[in-house]
Amino acid sequence: MRQEAVxxxxxxxxxxxxxxxxxxxxxxxxxxxxxxxxxxxxxIGPNGSGKTTLLLTxxxxxxxxxxxxxxxxxxxxxxxxxxxxxxxxxxxxQDPLLLSSTVWDNVTLGxxxxxxxxxxxxxxxxxxxxxxxxxxxxxRQAKTLSGGEAKRTSLARAFALQPDILFLDEAFNGxxxxxxxxxxxxxxxxxxxxxxxxxxxxxxTTEALALADKxxxxxxxxxRQIGTCGEVFSDPVDKEVAAFVGVENIIDGSVESNESGIIxxxxxxxxxEAVSNYSRGEKVSLLIRPEEITLAVSRASxxxxxSFGGAIxxxxxxxALTRIEIDCGFPLVVLVTKRSAEExxxxxxxxxxxxxxxxxxxxxKR
Amino acid sequence: METILEGxxxxxxxxxxxxxxxVQVAVLSLxxxxxxTILSLLVGIPLGVVLALNRFPGRQPLVSLINTGMGSxxxxxxxxVSIFLWRSGPLGxxxxxxxxxxMVIAQFIIAFPLVAGFTLATVQxxxxxxxxxxxxxxxxxxxxxxxxxxEARLPLLAxxxxxxGAVISEVGASMMVGGNITGQTRVMTxxxxxxxxxxxxxxxxxxxxxxxxxxxxxxxxxxIIQQRTKAR
Numbered sequence: 001m002r003q004e005a006v007x008x009x010x011x012x013x014x015x016x017x018x019x020x021x022x023x024x025x026x027x028x029x030x031x032x033x034x035x036x037x038x039x040x041x042x043x044i045g046p047n048g049s050g051k052t053t054l055l056l057t058x059x060x061x062x063x064x065x066x067x068x069x070x071x072x073x074x075x076x077x078x079x080x081x082x083x084x085x086x087x088x089x090x091x092x093x094q095d096p097l098l099l100s101s102t103v104w105d106n107v108t109l110g111x112x113x114x115x116x117x118x119x120x121x122x123x124x125x126x127x128x129x130x131x132x133x134x135x136x137x138x139x140r141q142a143k144t145l146s147g148g149e150a151k152r153t154s155l156a157r158a159f160a161l162q163p164d165i166l167f168l169d170e171a172f173n174g175x176x177x178x179x180x181x182x183x184x185x186x187x188x189x190x191x192x193x194x195x196x197x198x199x200x201x202x203x204x205t206t207e208a209l210a211l212a213d214k215x216x217x218x219x220x221x222x223x224r225q226i227g228t229c230g231e232v233f234s235d236p237v238d239k240e241v242a243a244f245v246g247v248e249n250i251i252d253g254s255v256e257s258n259e260s261g262i263i264x265x266x267x268x269x270x271x272x273e274a275v276s277n278y279s280r281g282e283k284v285s286l287l288i289r290p291e292e293i294t295l296a297v298s299r300a301s302x303x304x305x306x307s308f309g310g311a312i313x314x315x316x317x318x319x320a321l322t323r324i325e326i327d328c329g330f331p332l333v334v335l336v337t338k339r340s341a342e343e344x345x346x347x348x349x350x351x352x353x354x355x356x357x358x359x360x361x362x363x364x365k366r
Numbered sequence: 367m368e369t370i371l372e373g374x375x376x377x378x379x380x381x382x383x384x385x386x387x388x389v390q391v392a393v394l395s396l397x398x399x400x401x402x403t404i405l406s407l408l409v410g411i412p413l414g415v416v417l418a419l420n421r422f423p424g425r426q427p428l429v430s431l432i433n434t435g436m437g438s439x440x441x442x443x444x445x446x447v448s449i450f451l452w453r454s455g456p457l458g459x460x461x462x463x464x465x466x467x468x469m470v471i472a473q474f475i476i477a478f479p480l481v482a483g484f485t486l487a488t489v490q491x492x493x494x495x496x497x498x499x500x501x502x503x504x505x506x507x508x509x510x511x512x513x514x515x516x517e518a519r520l521p522l523l524a525x526x527x528x529x530x531g532a533v534i535s536e537v538g539a540s541m542m543v544g545g546n547i548t549g550q551t552r553v554m555t556x557x558x559x560x561x562x563x564x565x566x567x568x569x570x571x572x573x574x575x576x577x578x579x580x581x582x583x584x585x586x587x588x589x590i591i592q593q594r595t596k597a598r
Binding site: 056059061079083086087089090091093095097099100109110113114157161167 | 493495496498499501502503504505506507509513516517
């Protein structure tokens, strides 16, 4: 009994039998979904899969045709209840959606609407503008900001609200790769620090891997898979999910050394080299796309920094491509063309050598 | 040719000396059209907002009705108002016919569809997600509408200009429900018509000049506000 009570209090949001109908078509059908306190839940899926609809519904901005949503066990039905619910949440969209006014006015708007004390507004707005590196822009007109600055303003505005749950809808989309990376990094560190319960939507699997505690794969308005990054990316439930996530190899290890941007990562008894800036001792996940790996039947010398020998444990034909799993101390999934597989006689049990470049490894912090 | 030159010369003399009749007519024009514009804003803006943000049965015909109203001929509006205000009409007891109040009513009916139509278009043009963003920031319904209107303030100024411009320059309705009574319901447009038909071109030109200057000044002020807000 007591344990159940503790568990219930850890649930930030619980949705049951949610369905959303738009223009006579059922666009979302979610029988059950729980989001725990301090959890970062990332919803991924192709365009038109209902991600944004799911997010808007969870954020109380779209009324579902049926179903219930409980926020810390409480439903919000009447207009007054909805208002007080919105005043406990925060949402940031793909467009920063700033009002034609100064950055300061934008960041403080939600706080003013929520009737937060004046001194407190000043403290919080100052803190979050600084935290997102835009303290100097407080007096600027929002409409004159660059894309990256506007995005930072929108994030500062959301965090200043200190919400119970933070909702992000493709919030890092539409930026050039440089500012995108720096904003995601900034966001990641803020997220670690605040540990705010977050539900975010993205079509970018790398973003999901970098930020998620838990991933939901949404397709055709239905949840296909819920799980950790490892579960979803290395063990997709079906072909469609596998095709969407790109069947990643995810290998956990810890950084052994870093020599001018080339790190050596200890994975079991093996070492993998990768291009990254993480320093010694940091725990990382190595992501290697199956198409980045080449196979050879004998150990040949090549410019690839990584080469591992192992036996083929599984062969699966996918039409023009063949998916091969190798056990080389750690499991590795490789995609080769059907013709190569036939010519090299890549059958189960055969000893092969897998190699991939240090630049073919994507490193994320665990 | 001589008549025109003579007329312009006399017109400027009337203006320079601040002719009492000219001033009185100009002031009444401003009062009637200003009041009608303010009333049309009070009704038209909320109506436009409601139509922009809600979907309900009967909305479509209502929007079409407003769009029709945006182009309704002032003479027809004058006729309808006359029918209602006529001594034997449904509102005849109010004895408003041939008073400035009747003119305000007629001009209000001309202006408010313009204001409502412009407001509707303006609010609908805002990103639909902006509304969700404002709600998610914790705005009540009233606060949300206020913030949306504030966001659309520049195009809304165009609505005010359109409304005022339409009523200060209309003549048909004012003539019908006001009657162009000297010293009581004579406004600049009706005065111009009357003076021209009497052959007094000088007075007609004087009124025209004042009318143009007035319209120009009002639009100048609104444009300055609009441009300054944009530049900030």
